[in-house]
Amino acid sequence: MKPKIAVFDFTCCEGCQLQILNCEQEMPDLVAALDIITFREVMTERSDHYDIAFIDGSCTTESEIARLKEIRQRAKMVIPIGACACLGGVNCFKNLHPMEDVLKAVYGQAAPYYDTIPARPIHAVIPIDFFIPGCPIVKEEFIRVVQEILAGKAPYLPNDPVCAECKMVGNVCVFDKGQTCLGPVTRGGCKATCVTGGAVCWGCRGLIDEPNINAEKEILEKAGLSIKDIVEEFSLFNACQEDVWK
Amino acid sequence: MDVFITSKADFDSSIQRMIQQNEIYGVKRKTPSFAFDRLVAAEELCLDYDITVLPPTKYLLPPTESLIKFKLAPEPSIRSSAEAQPCILIGIHPDDLHAIKLLDAVFTGSLTDVNYLARRRATTIVGVDCVNPWPYSFAASMGTAIPPRIFDLWLTDLGDEYLVEVGSARGEDLRKRYLKTRRAREVDLRQRNKVRQDWLKKYQLSLDMPPQEIPKVLDEAWHSPLWEELGQKCLACGSCTMVCPTCICFDVRDGIELNLKEGERYRRWDSCMFDGFAKVASGENFRPTGTARLRHRLYRKGKYMLERYGELGCVGCGRCVHACLVDIASPVAAYNRLAKEAR
Ligand code: SF4
Numbered sequence: 001m002k003p004k005i006a007v008f009d010f011t012c013c014e015g016c017q018l019q020i021l022n023c024e025q026e027m028p029d030l031v032a033a034l035d036i037i038t039f040r041e042v043m044t045e046r047s048d049h050y051d052i053a054f055i056d057g058s059c060t061t062e063s064e065i066a067r068l069k070e071i072r073q074r075a076k077m078v079i080p081i082g083a084c085a086c087l088g089g090v091n092c093f094k095n096l097h098p099m100e101d102v103l104k105a106v107y108g109q110a111a112p113y114y115d116t117i118p119a120r121p122i123h124a125v126i127p128i129d130f131f132i133p134g135c136p137i138v139k140e141e142f143i144r145v146v147q148e149i150l151a152g153k154a155p156y157l158p159n160d161p162v163c164a165e166c167k168m169v170g171n172v173c174v175f176d177k178g179q180t181c182l183g184p185v186t187r188g189g190c191k192a193t194c195v196t197g198g199a200v201c202w203g204c205r206g207l208i209d210e211p212n213i214n215a216e217k218e219i220l221e222k223a224g225l226s227i228k229d230i231v232e233e234f235s236l237f238n239a240c241q242e243d244v245w246k
Numbered sequence: 247m248d249v250f251i252t253s254k255a256d257f258d259s260s261i262q263r264m265i266q267q268n269e270i271y272g273v274k275r276k277t278p279s280f281a282f283d284r285l286v287a288a289e290e291l292c293l294d295y296d297i298t299v300l301p302p303t304k305y306l307l308p309p310t311e312s313l314i315k316f317k318l319a320p321e322p323s324i325r326s327s328a329e330a331q332p333c334i335l336i337g338i339h340p341d342d343l344h345a346i347k348l349l350d351a352v353f354t355g356s357l358t359d360v361n362y363l364a365r366r367r368a369t370t371i372v373g374v375d376c377v378n379p380w381p382y383s384f385a386a387s388m389g390t391a392i393p394p395r396i397f398d399l400w401l402t403d404l405g406d407e408y409l410v411e412v413g414s415a416r417g418e419d420l421r422k423r424y425l426k427t428r429r430a431r432e433v434d435l436r437q438r439n440k441v442r443q444d445w446l447k448k449y450q451l452s453l454d455m456p457p458q459e460i461p462k463v464l465d466e467a468w469h470s471p472l473w474e475e476l477g478q479k480c481l482a483c484g485s486c487t488m489v490c491p492t493c494i495c496f497d498v499r500d501g502i503e504l505n506l507k508e509g510e511r512y513r514r515w516d517s518c519m520f521d522g523f524a525k526v527a528s529g530e531n532f533r534p535t536g537t538a539r540l541r542h543r544l545y546r547k548g549k550y551m552l553e554r555y556g557e558l559g560c561v562g563c564g565r566c567v568h569a570c571l572v573d574i575a576s577p578v579a580a581y582n583r584l585a586k587e588a589r
Pocket residue numbers: 012013014015016017056057081082083084085089090134135136137
């Protein structure tokens with residue numbers, strides 16, 4: 001029997017769901033292999049009987065906590081996708097401020113009618129079975145994870161830093177050009193796409209399992225960053241993992 | 247010895263003709279460094295380069311490559327992916343050629359790696375002496391700044407001309423087909439010796455002992471405080487091994503299509519510096535710390551490879567010295583320090 005799939009959106013830009021839709025070439029095989037029953041961004045029908053729930057976005061309201069708990073009860077597998085869902089992502093910026101101020105800044109006079117809580121990744125609310133990192137997720141990685149689940153294998157989660165793939169594709173290291181980079185402590189699997197494209201790594205795939213934070217800070221400092229700059233660099237995607245890097 | 251002279255102007259037009267008729271990879275600018283890449287025009291070729299980001303061994307052992315393709319249905323079947331297009335690599339430095347010699351011993355010695363063999367056989371090697379060694383190289387002191395005789399053609403820059411040494415029948419064929427040459431004279435050979443001696447003096451880093459003595463130094467160094475000192479700074483990023491021309495480790499993985507009927511087994515560069523490299527099925531990791539991994543890497547370069555394959559595992563190119571962002575990967579710094587500790 002084909003596994004029943006649901007894709008849910010929480011607080012996010014929905015870019016990761018778009019990445020699933022961007023799997024144009026694989027789409028015929030995807031729909032042949034999976035029974036997609038709930039996916040608000042692409043279909044109106046929906047059902048609550050799903051096996052695998054992919055979750056896009058982070059949890060930022062009390063009502064989202066309740067919704068996540070319900071999904072956890074129904075699904076056999078819960079898989080957060082993207083930086084928002086896996087790390088809290090850019091949404092965690094608001095955690096740096098009191099929640100009342102945040103509400104006021106966004107909703108002005110209507111603030112009392114809204115609820116907000118500090119942003120958190122999905123695994124901080126419910127147990128998860130796997131996760132697909134990245135802002136946005138890498139299409140090929142999404143397909144690979146689906147293939148591995150279908151084949152009954154434990155999906156493979158890369159744990160080598162971005163530097164490894166950055167070297168494999170033959171990039172000149174940005175530190176050689178006077179820039180700075182979070183590649184040495186960030187989970188690879190994106191083929192260092194930002195460096196290849198002429199930018200630097202901002203750490204959107206989250207930290208590797210055992211990052212050498214002291215060494216990373218040392219090279220950032222050597223490259224001229226102040227403590228404040230370093231905090232900013234880590235905060236972009238990894239604010240929720242402050243306990244690891246601060 | 248079959249040695250010839252060609253003028254640089256003639257050489258450029260020879261390259262242009264070669265490009266039109268062959269798949270040819272050469273050294274091009276990749277600011278602020280250089281890289282081996284497909285050549286489209288002769289003027290892209292930089293033969294006075296200092297170093298390339300990745301060594302030319304990437305064409306013999308690519309970062310990822312398919313090993314077999316398999317089908318599970320209707321009938322189970324497997325097919326080897328080993329095949330290679332003939333190509334010419336131009337601009338290989340002496341130290342990188344020493345690395346290829348080691349790779350030959352690893353992949354075509356007692357066990358034959360069919361993928362490597364196919365690529366190696368399809369590859370014509372045109373090397374060049376290194377005119378501008380970069381500040382991180384210590385090849386002169388490793389004895390690897392003069393090429394081993396496994397090239398097809400070898401070039402030495404003599405100012406307005408190249409001296410061309412033919413190393414194989416394939417090289418001779420290439421010379422005859424594309425190069426406009428005259429026979430080299432005694433004076434040309436003397437000139438080559440002279441410039442080579444001059445270039446050897448340009449290397450800024452140097453091993454404090456004959457390279458054959460590295461294993462002896464390492465025999466006494468297992469408990470040195472150096473490993474801990476360096477290891478705790480290690481990012482486990484693998485950069486030092488990814489850029490290394492003598493690194494040969496790969497991971498083998500299976501991929502399966504969504505239809506679960508066909509798939510592929512492929513390999514991908516791996517690194518003993520990753521913290522998961524020595525992790526086995528039980529979850530046990532027999533080199534769990536940066537200290538253990540760093541020591542392993544430097545023993546492998548300075549001892550294990552020599553014992554197993556008859557060549558040192560480091561050719562002194564200096565790529566790791568530069569690539570390591572925390573300055574701990576340098577074999578020459580480590581071996582010199584350990585030799586001093588032993589004294
Ligand atoms: S991870 Fe990035 S792309 Fe995905 S939903 Fe969040 S902000 Fe959008």
